[in-house]
Amino acid sequence: MNFKNILLAMLLGCVIQFFSCATGTAVHRKSDDLKKLVSWMTGSFSSQEQAQTDHDFLDIRLKMVKIWPNRQDGYWLYVEQALATKQERPYRQRVYHVTIQDNATFESAVYTLEDPLQYAGEWQKRKPLAALTPESLIIRKGCSIILKKEGDEAFAGSTQEKDCVSTLRGAEYATSEVRITPTELVSWDRGFDHNDIQVWGAETGGYIFKKIEDF
Template sequence: MGSGEETGAGGVPGGGGGGGGTGGVVRGAVLKALVVVGGVLLLRRLRRSTTRWDHARAVVDALSGEKFSREQARKDPDNFFNLRSPEKPFRQRFYMVKPCPKDMKCDVELSSYAIRDVEEYKNFCDRPKDQRPQPEEVIADIAEHLTTIHLSRCERGKRCLYKGSTPPGGFPNNWSGATHCTSDLSIHKNGEVHIWDKGFDDDGNQVWGTKAGPYEFKPAPKSNYDDMFSPLNFSAPLTLEKKLESSYSIDDQ
């Protein structure tokens, strides 16, 4: 019983069986070591919790880029619009994204701010980087705070990644007879961003914002040449602008 093991371990010259036994032991040890190391690394990765800043960065990535409500406007033109007028923006805002305070039950805090010099940000996305306002200029152009939405990670199995809304009561707003406004936002796994802004008067009546549901902004397709000259992408005529007053939000702040 012990002699075979001793011969293999001793490596008797010319003993082919002994050499193979040694190689098998070594390979087995290496394989076990790899399995153990791999298991430890996997366990560490699984145990690594998502940090508060991981959530914030995920929201920043989801909100970046061009997104359009073109498809929704085609399906329901009476309630939704897709206006592309870079030289005369419909609405311009700064968004500040950061983790929620530790004492709050949310993951990401998304705040919107008015722009001090809106003329400098016209057609921003289509301009070369060296012709856009620089970081120090952007900081100087952050004006008054408008709204804050608290976002939480969606449960597993849901279409969304994050969703949230403004606090109860919303935020002050004086456009078109409103006294306050609310916002609901959801970020979806396919890159869509759904936004529902509404304005209310003192009696709780909705005075602006669509009543049919949130706007559904989808990422710009890789090639949108066919849609470039769609009427939905040009400045709205006067009749459409009047419709907009009861369909979406414009803040005069």
Template sequence: MSISKELSTLASWMTGEFSNREQSLDQPVWFVNLVWWQRPIPYNVLGSIAIFAEQTNALILDRPYRQRILQFVENDGKIQVKYWGFKDPVAWTGAGRDRDRLNQLTINDIEPLAGCLLDVSFANGRYKAEMPKDAKCCFQYLNESRQVVLGFEVSADEFWSGDRGVEPETGTAIWGAIMDFYKFKKIHDFSAEITYH
């Protein structure tokens, strides 16, 4: 399957280690200093380009959380990002810093997250991914169903995350990008690790 130049560019821009240190210093009340890893997984796991993502508080680097897989799919020239969760997230804690562990990943370790699909567009030098209208992305966490609104923007050296947890009944944001996007700068590039077959 051929991969478009747009999808290849999007994947390479998204892969890396990112920090929002500047933003957290400017607005410490609203933004925690986070480190965010997005690292390619082997192509054969999903038969397409996909990345492993996790994040951690910069003060406690050894306790990453929110492990997930972002799969890039392309249909009729339209790019979408499909989210997968881990059956055992704890088993993959810290894999964002350990490429060898990610090479052990198989399809049996993950499961699709219903409704967690983003449409990608490009404008003003950035790719923008957002959920379709009326989409609902939910997942289980500590035996409770959680609802999230997903979204991001990415350029060659910046990644902005709009992910936020919401109260299902009211839609009120309860964690994550409540006031504005988390704005990260790329500090390490992992795009050389992307495989295309």
């Protein structure tokens, strides 16, 4: 091999190494962002402060806790939402599957449980939903929240178009808008009929859930 070929081979090796390191750094950074997002999502939240100043909003308690820690396909969270006065009987129970979608976005897929009330309070257990698997859940197709990072202090996103089907109170589809920071989670869920008229959900803005405890 002559000197020119040796030089070209060395140059090619440097280029490959550069792009390999750059790709590895980008993947590592996105993995760190996913961990940060999930850590901000998990915990105990309350809308009490908002309810005290705006009577259009109720005092709601929100719990999100990690489940199935040995799985390697992203993070799984169990979620309970209940009136502050009826926390033993949540009106919404979900499982979220939080993953990296691509270089710019994260996805929080939404699942429901069969006979959910039998799992009420499960977030307090050392191993919540340990008897269940993803295969035992019911996915809500079209209801995933697609999130993007906003600087270093927030993640924000929403459902897509009219993809999330809902029949609650005469609705045809539902939308969700979410913004997550280290100290609060803002969630605006609404249902719309076939004429795009809102039939349920807060009308002036989202619920502001202040984090009161980390899990």
